[in-house]
Amino acid sequence: MNSYLLETFKAKFPDDVLDTHAFRGDETVLLKKEALLKAAAFLKDELGFDFLMDLTAADYLPREPRFELVCHFYSSKNNYRLRLKCPVAENDARVDSLTPLWAGANWFEREAYDMYGIKFEGHPDLRRILMYDGFEGHPLRKDYPLKKRQPRIPHRE
Amino acid sequence: MGLETVFGHSFLTTRLDEAVNWGRKYSFFQYPFVTACCGMEYMSVFASAYDIARFGAEYPRFSPRQADVLFVVGTVNEKLAPVLKRVYDQMCEPKWVVSFGVCATSGGFYDNYATVQGIDKIIPVDIYIPGCPPRPEAILDALIKLQEKVSKESVLDRKYK
Numbered sequence: 157m158n159s160y161l162l163e164t165f166k167a168k169f170p171d172d173v174l175d176t177h178a179f180r181g182d183e184t185v186l187l188k189k190e191a192l193l194k195a196a197a198f199l200k201d202e203l204g205f206d207f208l209m210d211l212t213a214a215d216y217l218p219r220e221p222r223f224e225l226v227c228h229f230y231s232s233k234n235n236y237r238l239r240l241k242c243p244v245a246e247n248d249a250r251v252d253s254l255t256p257l258w259a260g261a262n263w264f265e266r267e268a269y270d271m272y273g274i275k276f277e278g279h280p281d282l283r284r285i286l287m288y289d290g291f292e293g294h295p296l297r298k299d300y301p302l303k304k305r306q307p308r309i310p311h312r313e
Numbered sequence: 314m315g316l317e318t319v320f321g322h323s324f325l326t327t328r329l330d331e332a333v334n335w336g337r338k339y340s341f342f343q344y345p346f347v348t349a350c351c352g353m354e355y356m357s358v359f360a361s362a363y364d365i366a367r368f369g370a371e372y373p374r375f376s377p378r379q380a381d382v383l384f385v386v387g388t389v390n391e392k393l394a395p396v397l398k399r400v401y402d403q404m405c406e407p408k409w410v411v412s413f414g415v416c417a418t419s420g421g422f423y424d425n426y427a428t429v430q431g432i433d434k435i436i437p438v439d440i441y442i443p444g445c446p447p448r449p450e451a452i453l454d455a456l457i458k459l460q461e462k463v464s465k466e467s468v469l470d471r472k473y474k
Contacts, residue, residue, distance in 0.1 A: 286392075287427075288391070288392045295425075295426040295427070304426060305426065305430075306391065306426070307391050307429075307434075308391055308394055308395050309394055309398055312434055312436075312437075313434075
């Protein structure tokens with residue numbers, strides 16, 4: 157399927173785009189994580205994507221690389237949406253932070269860090285956002301034990 | 314003219330427990346510890362259709378120091394558990410706890426890393442209300458059951474616990 161957006165993207169970053177697909181107008185670019193920041197800047201400055209709707213991650217254990225960073229962008233000017241995905245390996249779980257481009261990335265990235273342990277380089281204040289101080293591990297990782305509990309105060313009985 | 318003139322020189326006897334419990338069970342001051350959607354049903358119990366004031370429990374107190382009954386309404390997670398414990402500790406004796414809805418009672422369907430599997434892991438509970446969320450009638454029923462429980466207590470029971 158031909159897509160203006162995906163073709164533009166592929167032409168601009170021929171070495172960094174790993175894959176693209178579109179399903180009923182839902183366009184996705186799979187991108188090397190090293191190119192995330194410059195690709196996002198291109199989306200924002202050149203293509204008018206002014207809104208970072210969502211940024212999160214997914215764990216595809218036992219696939220390698222196991223994590224995938226998922227960003228959803230929206231252009232209010234053109235009513236376009238685009239999804240950027242970056243594979244992230246466990247032994248190098250570092251990605252450039254999008255906070256220089258969108259201040260709203262701040263809490264999304266803190267959540268992705270809290271839940272999956274992906275570190276965002278250049279983030280101004282990367283610490284847990286949902287779980288409490290002293291919580292060990294990252295609970296949305298697929299290898300986090302299902303029944304593991306980390307109470308803050310001792311339980312009765 | 315006072316009431317005493319109506320009864321003339323007659324007098325009334327009762328047991329201390331009966332008199333005190335009668336007062337306690339018809340004047341519950343509640344502390345609503347509302348964390349989730351069950352709160353909507355709790356509000357509904359207060360509104361005119363169900364009107365919890367008919368049972369003498371019309372005053373929610375938003376200070377634990379002025380409350381008798383702690384209503385834990387909704388999911389309590391591990392992050393919140395110390396707060397719940399502290400609220401409970403701040404309440405003066407005698408005090409009772411109602412676990413409102415299935416999440417407060419057992420964690421409900423949140424069997425995961427974040428959720429306390431029932432608030433009785435944190436504080437003692439007197440009455441459990443099942444339901445997701447419970448209907449207002451269930452809450453009134455629980456209140457009546459709590460009144461029954463209170464009426465069987467002795468003033469000496471909780472004093473030094």
